[in-house]
Amino acid sequence: KRPLKIECPSKEIRDLLLSGIRGKTGRPTPFTGTLAFIRKDLTPTQLKMERDARDEARQRNVEAGQIVCGVRDFSLYHYRTPRPFPSTYGRARDTNTNPSADLVRSGSAPPSSGSVSTDATVLSSASASLSPLPVNQSISPFESHHRKVHAHSSSTRLLSPQTVSLYYANARSIRCKSPQLSFILSSSLYRVICISETWLDLSESDFFLVCGFPEYFPFRCDRITTDDYGRGGGVACLVHNSLSPVLISSFSSTLLESCIVDLNVPFTSSFPFRKIRIITVYRSPSSPTSSLVSLLSHLVTHISIDFPCVILGDFNFPSIDWTTLSSPVHNDLLDFISDNHFTQHVHFPSRLQNYLDLVFSNRDVIRNVAPSTPLSDHLSVIFDLCIPLPPPKQHVTSRLYKFADWVSINSFIFNHDWTLAFSRLDVQQSYEYFVSFINDLLDTFVPLSKPSSFSRYPKSLKILYSKSRNLSRIASNSYASYKMTDRFNSALNRFHCTLENRIVNSSNPKLFYSYCNSKLNAPKITPSGIVDSDGSLLLSNNLKCIAFDRFFCSVFTHPQSSPLPQPSPSLTFDIPSVSELDIIYALSKLSPKINVTPDHIPSIVLSKCRSSIISPLLIIFNKSLLTSQLYTLERRRFIMDVTFLQSVVNNRYSMDASSLLTCTPLTRTLQPFLSGIPSHPKLLILHKTLFVTTFALNPPHSTPTQLFAIGLIFNLILAPSPTLAAQQITDSTP
Incomplete structure (x- = not known):
């Protein structure tokens, strides 16, 4: 220490x-x-990182005109509340000269005061870095770029709010690394996560990749196991849905896999491209040369100068010297990199002293390349993509009905004078008043959900992960770094084991089976983009709907409609009505679940308020029956079916429904009200029989409107035939 x-x-x-x-x-x-100074005894690398971080913080503070940045543990961080410059800070930065360079040129010794001596100690190491090179020593362009990237990334890595961070790791079987991957996904620090050596096959679900985080889309290419080649290999790319990822291609050859994914980003002046292409590759050390040649030929057709391309993965070429771009034997990868103007950005060995995990790009879109906590014996790589960061997803609040005050809600509904409230309103206005009243009560007595914090993991795990990541960045491939990584992995595995034991030992079977189901099945994920028949990419919902409509219209034909017979006149007509018993019976059939409805009144509200909600529903339903208005063309078949049912139940085959066929249309919200529940016992039995079917087949309708629909007759576009309706009555009659 x-x-x-x-x-x-x-x-x-x-x-x-x-x-x-x-x-x-x-x-x-x-x-x-007076002591000269007291500080941490830092290594030369740590001193350089602290000096570079202080220089960058000083530059940002001068640009902002106040102290907005500081340095902690060799890293740059932002203050929550900026502070004004102290008197000495402003005077020391009035000139544009570099004080460290001036002291090195003059060779003057620093004073013995505490603050100045600290600067002198830092300048002593700076003088070594500013010493001139020998005359006979030249620097290649790649080495110059290599040193510049190394100095930039080793100084400090600040996650910029204007860039997208990417995480790459060699996993060596992601099946046993699910806790680590779940921790990384929960942090929300990285929008793109690329993994090599997943060791998955077609029989395994995507749970090992997304770990219950549906906002990430998994794209993978697994190794095809044969008798000659067993398990191993495979690549995966997890992309946040805000980047609208689209799978372009996947490639698999002998002991070599690749996956190509496009990230669609908005066009801006700082990034004048519509997309960036991410290519993840894994090449086994035993892979033949022919597989590499096939992969490079495949990649040539998928890279372009019109948009940036990033190639990353484990290539297993330890013999290549990336400083001089040379190899003891001919290597096709070097030819591909040179011919297509790619740059290699990894400046540190990823395993022992070998440069195995590499990152290439054909444009200057990569910043802050640094090592991170490994998932296996390879160091992980993190860097920033200079692409516009998508806007953060807004938290959609939901009502927490388990904490609702149902006593107060029922009291307000029961004590409200609904007869007076509906006296001067028509059916549509009465229903809107009812929905508004109920939603106001729910907003008052039902709390809303709050956005969750960083993750469900304890603070101790986050601290261990931060230490492990800093050690991997400062002293990669060191003993201390590996020990800290082991401490973090052990603590993380203990936390997951404790969580699983708590679920297994709990007396909640629903929680247990839900947990088992999440382990067996990946969450349902809807792709963010689809490719149309003409090859165009569709990202918005409007374009997708138009494409699906065009496809379905090309497959299905319009039904041949025949003219309906004219209804026979009738002198009598029994107007159906709704009673309180009908409403009570319908409410008793509702399950107290939280379903999504257009009026935001789920079934749990009607179930919890069944005794107080009868009065307003009774008025609305009966008023809708007395002022029935139907679509003259769309519901003509429905009128004839209602006529037939009335004739079957009442043993009368003459009924005049011509007035119903000539009324003006009514809004679709109240359409299921119009049929009502006839008071005849036989037809009431029919309604009770078809109630469950109606409720299941018509999810778009609001819950109150589903209560008193007449079954399949009203909910289908084409109503069932009279023969089918008569058969249903016969089957339901005791």
Whole structure:
């Protein structure tokens, strides 16, 4: 451990300080004098990272005109509330000269004050970096770019709010890395996650990839196992739905897999492209040369200068020197990189001292390449894509009905004078008044959900992960880094085991089977984009609806409609009515579930308020029967079926329904009201028999309108024939 470094101005003060620390008290003896400085004893790499981070923070503060950035643990971070410059800060930055360079040129010794001595200590290491190169030493263009990227990424990695972060890892079987991947997905730090060596096959679901996070789309290419080649290999790419990902192609050859995904981004002045292409590759060390040649030939047809392309993965070419772009033997990958103007961005060995995991791009769209916590014996790679960050998803609030105050809701509904409220309103206005009244009560007495925090993981796990990530960035492939990674993985596995034991030992079978189902089946995910028949990409819902409509119209034909016979006149007509018993019976059949309805009144509200809600529903239903208005063309068949049912029940075959066929249309919200429930016992039995079927086949209708629909007659576009209706009556008659 390297906790502190204390520099004393004299040997006597040093001995006095050490004697107090080594004594029985274990603390230094008070003494008079000034210490040069006390700070953490940092390694040269840590000193350089801290110096670069301070320079970047100073530059941002000067540009902002106030202190907005600081340095903590070699990383740049933003203050929540900016502060004004201190008096010394402003005077020290009035000029554009570099004070460190001036001190190095002049060779002057720094003063012995605390603050200045600290700068002098930093400048001592800076002087080494500013020393000129020998005359006979030249730098290749790739090495110059390599040093520039190394200096930029090793300084500090600040997740910019204007870029999209990408995470790449070699997993060596993602099946046993589900806790780690779930932790990374829950952090929401990375919009794109690429994985090599997934070791999955066609029999395994996408749960091992998305881990119950439906906002990520999984794209994968698994290895085809044969007798000669067993398990292993495979690549996957997880993309957030805000980037509208579309799978372009997947490639599989002998011990080599690849997956190509497009990210569709908005066109801006800073990023004048409509998309960026991500290509994930895994090549086994035993893969033959012919497989690599086939892959490169496949990639040539999928890369273009019209949009950026990023190729990343585990290529297993340890013999290539990426500083000089040379190899002991001829390598087709180097020819492909040079011919297509790709740049390699990984400047650190990913496994031991070998550069196996690589990142290429044909445009300058990659920033802040750095190592991160590994998932296997390979270091993970994180970097930023300079593409516009999609707007954050707004939290959609929902009502928490399990915490609702049902006593107050029932009291307000029961004490309200519905007769007076509906006295001067028609059917449509009465229903709108009822819906508005109920929703106002729900807004008042039902709490709303709040957005969840960072994740469900405890703070201790987040701290361990942060330490592991910082150690991987500062001292990659070191013993301390691997030990911290093991500590994090052990703590994470213990947390998941505790969570599973809690679910298994609980007395809630629904929670147990829900957990088992989530492990067996991946969440249902709707693709963000589809490809039309002409090859165009459809991203918006309007374009998708038009495409589906065009496809269905090309398959189905319009039904041949024949003219309906004229209804025979009738002198009598029994107007059906709705009673309180009918409403009570219908409400008793409702299951208290939270279903989605257009009027935002789910079944649980009607079930919990069944005793108080009878009065308004009774008025609305009977008023709708007395003022029935139907579509003259669309519902003509329905009128004839109602006539037939009335004739069967009442043993009368003459009924005048011509007035119903000439009325003006009514809004679709109240259409299911119009049939009502006839008061005849036989037809009431028919309604009770078909109630469940009606409720299941008509989910778009609101819950109150589903209560008193007449069954299949009204809910289908083409009503059932009279023969079928008569058969249903015969079957339901006791």
